Amino acid sequence: MGSTQDLDYPQIIVQYSNGFLISKVMFTACELGVFDLLLESGKPLSSDAIALHLGASTIGMKRLLDACVGLKLLAVEMTQEGALYRNTDISNVYLTKSSPKSQYHIMMYYSNTVYLCWQYLADAVREGRNQYERAFGISSKDPFGAMYRSDEEMLKFMAGQNSVWSICGRDVLVAFDLSPFTQIYDLGGGGGALAQECVSLYPNSTVTIYDLPKVVQVAKEQFVSPEERQIAFHEGDFFNDSIPEAELYILSKILHDWDDDKCIQLLSKVYKACKPGGGVLLVESLLNEDKSGPVETQLYSMNMLVQTEGKERTAAEYSKLLEAAGFGVVQVKRTGKLYDAVLGRK
Numbered sequence: 001m002g003s004t005q006d007l008d009y010p011q012i013i014v015q016y017s018n019g020f021l022i023s024k025v026m027f028t029a030c031e032l033g034v035f036d037l038l039l040e041s042g043k044p045l046s047s048d049a050i051a052l053h054l055g056a057s058t059i060g061m062k063r064l065l066d067a068c069v070g071l072k073l074l075a076v077e078m079t080q081e082g083a084l085y086r087n088t089d090i091s092n093v094y095l096t097k098s099s100p101k102s103q104y105h106i107m108m109y110y111s112n113t114v115y116l117c118w119q120y121l122a123d124a125v126r127e128g129r130n131q132y133e134r135a136f137g138i139s140s141k142d143p144f145g146a147m148y149r150s151d152e153e154m155l156k157f158m159a160g161q162n163s164v165w166s167i168c169g170r171d172v173l174v175a176f177d178l179s180p181f182t183q184i185y186d187l188g189g190g191g192g193a194l195a196q197e198c199v200s201l202y203p204n205s206t207v208t209i210y211d212l213p214k215v216v217q218v219a220k221e222q223f224v225s226p227e228e229r230q231i232a233f234h235e236g237d238f239f240n241d242s243i244p245e246a247e248l249y250i251l252s253k254i255l256h257d258w259d260d261d262k263c264i265q266l267l268s269k270v271y272k273a274c275k276p277g278g279g280v281l282l283v284e285s286l287l288n289e290d291k292s293g294p295v296e297t298q299l300y301s302m303n304m305l306v307q308t309e310g311k312e313r314t315a316a317e318y319s320k321l322l323e324a325a326g327f328g329v330v331q332v333k334r335t336g337k338l339y340d341a342v343l344g345r346k
Contacts, residue, residue: 044084105159267325
C-alpha cells in the first residue's frame with residue numbers, strides 16, 4: 001500500500017486539470033494561423049516575425065509558441081539570432097488548412113461551439129438535456145436547428161465532419177465488404193466526405209446523400225463537385241419525409257444524436273424502405289460492453305449530453321435497436337480507431 005505522501009498531488013490530477021488548457025493552446029494556434037504561416041514560409045521563423053505577420057503581441061506569441069513546443073506541436077532551434085520555430089510533422093499533416101488530412105475545421109468547431117456548451121456541463125448533468133439554450137439562447141428542443149443556427153456555423157460543422165472522415169472514413173467502409181451494394185443512401189451525409197470515400201473504394205456503387213435542403217445546397221456549392229457522377233443528392237428530413245428504396249443505408253454518427261425511441265423510429269423507416277437482402281451500416285464510436293471505456297467514447301457521450309438528445313452506446317445496445325426495427329442478422333467490427341462499424345441485414 002502506498003504512503004499518504006504518494007497521494008498528496010498525483011500527476012494524473014495535474015494532467016487532467018490542465019486538459020482544457022492544452023486544447024485551448026492548440027485551438028488558438030490554429031485560429032491565429034501559426035501552423036499555416038510556418039508551412040507557407042518554408043523555413044523556421046522567430047517569434048517576433050510570427051507575431052508581426054499574424055498581428056499579435058510579441059510577448060503573447062512567444063508564450064504561445066513555447067507552449068506549442070512543449071506539446072510537441074512545434075519544434076524550436078536555438079541560433080545566434082535567437083529561437084527559430086518550425087512545425088512538427090503532426091502539425092503539418094493535421095493542423096494546417098491546406099493538408100488533405102487537416103483537422104483545422106473540427107478544431108474551430110470545438111473551440112467556438114462545443115467549448116461554450118461544455119461550460120454548462122454541470123447543468124446538463126443536473127437536468128439531463130443539452131445546453132444550447134444557455135450557451136446560445138436557442139431552444140434545446142431542436143439540436144440541429146441550434147447547430148445550424150447560421151450559415152457560417154453550418155459550414156463550420158460540415159467542414160469539421162468532412163475532416164473527420166478524411167482520416168476515419170476508410171476504416172469504417174472496409175470493415176465489411178460493401179461491394180455487393182451498388183445503390184447506397186448516406187442519411188445525414190452532410191458535406192459528402194464519407195460518400196466520396198465510399199465511391200472511391202467501391203467504384204461500382206452510387207451514393208445518394210440525403211440531408212436537409214440547406215445542407216444539400218452547401219454540399220453542392222462547397223464540397224462535392226458536379227463531376228462526381230457517382231454521388232447524387234436527395235433533399236428532405238428523413239424523420240418526417242419518406243426514405244427511397246436502396247440496397248444499403250449508411251448512418252454515420254446519426255443514432256448517437258437521439259434517444260432509443262427516435263432511433264427505432266428511424267431504423268424502422270429504413271428497414272421498410274430497404275430492399276430484401278440489403279442492409280444498414282451504422283458508424284459509431286462503440287463503448288465497451290461494461291461501459292468501462294474507451295475514454296474517448298465516454299467523453300463523446302458526455303458531449304452528446306451537452307449538445308444533443310442522444311448518447312454513445314455499446315455494440316449490444318446498437319444490435320438491440322436494429323433488431324427492434326426488424327433487422328435480423330447483425331455484425332459488429334471494431335476498427336481499433338475512433339469509429340466502429342455495425343452492419344444489420346434485412
